[in-house]
Each structure stands twice: as C-alpha cells, then as structure tokens.
Amino acid sequence: MVLAYIDEPPFGWEDATGQPVGADVELATVILRSLGVADITYRKTTFADLLPGVVRGDWDVNVPMFVSPGRALQVAFSAPVWALGDGYRPAISVLRGSGA
Known part of the structure; x- marks a missing residue:
C-alpha cells in the first residue's frame, strides 16, 4: 500500500x-495497520x-484532507x-471503486 503525505508540520x-x-x-x-495492511510505502508529494x-x-491513499463536494x-x-469547531472534517481519500 502506498501512502502519500505532504511536508506540513505537525x-x-x-x-x-x-x-x-x-x-x-x-x-x-495506524488506520492501515488496523485494516491488516502490513507493507506501507510512503511517498512525499x-x-x-x-x-x-x-x-x-x-499511490493508494493519502493523509487526511478536508472533504468537499468537488473532491x-x-x-x-x-x-x-x-473535526474542527467550524465543522470541517478531514478524512483519508482513496480512488473510488479501488477496494482500498
């Protein structure tokens, strides 16, 4: 499984x-491991x-980002x-229908 992340501390x-x-x-x-994914490759983007x-x-998945209708x-x-107090809720994204 390839996980994309960005350089944005913290x-x-x-x-x-x-x-x-x-x-x-x-x-x-942690989420991927809990789903049984043993091999994770990290890709910076x-x-x-x-x-x-x-x-x-x-890549198969990426770090959490805010969900929008267009996305x-x-x-x-x-x-x-x-979640943030203003109602924004980031989630992990995957390609639709990929089974990931």
Missing part, C-alpha cells in the same frame, strides 16, 4: 533519518498533487478522522 514531515512522521502520517499508518496522484494511481466526486473518503 501533520507530516521527515525526521532526521528521512522517515515520514507527524500526526496525519501516524494516524493514517505536494498538497496540489494529493488527489490527482490517487486518481492517476501513483468527493474524484475520490472516496473514509469517515472523518478528526
């Missing part, structure tokens, strides 16, 4: 050894390429993984 960055870390990276990793990368098949037309989202 949500995601690389530690001194080059290992992806951060709140969203760790959360997505830009925010602008998160959804296009899923659609192209460059939901492109990919399927998990249940929200956290």
Whole structure:
C-alpha cells in the first residue's frame, strides 16, 4: 500500500533519518495497520498533487484532507478522522471503486 503525505508540520514531515512522521502520517499508518495492511510505502508529494496522484494511481491513499463536494466526486473518503469547531472534517481519500 502506498501512502502519500505532504511536508506540513505537525501533520507530516521527515525526521532526521528521512522517515515520514507527524500526526496525519501516524494516524493514517495506524488506520492501515488496523485494516491488516502490513507493507506501507510512503511517498512525499505536494498538497496540489494529493488527489490527482490517487486518481492517476501513483499511490493508494493519502493523509487526511478536508472533504468537499468537488473532491468527493474524484475520490472516496473514509469517515472523518478528526473535526474542527467550524465543522470541517478531514478524512483519508482513496480512488473510488479501488477496494482500498
């Protein structure tokens, strides 16, 4: 399973050894592991390429992002993984119909 993340501390960055870390990276990793995914490859990207990368098949899932109607037309989202007081709820996205 390939997980895309972005360089946006405290949500995601690389530690001194080059290992992806951060709140969203760790959360997505825990969720994938709980679903039985043993092999996770991490791919750093830009925010602008998160959804296009899923659609192209460059990666299977990406770190949580806010759900919007337009984004939901492109990919399927998990249940929200956290929420803000203003009602925004980020979720993990995957390609629709991919089975991921």
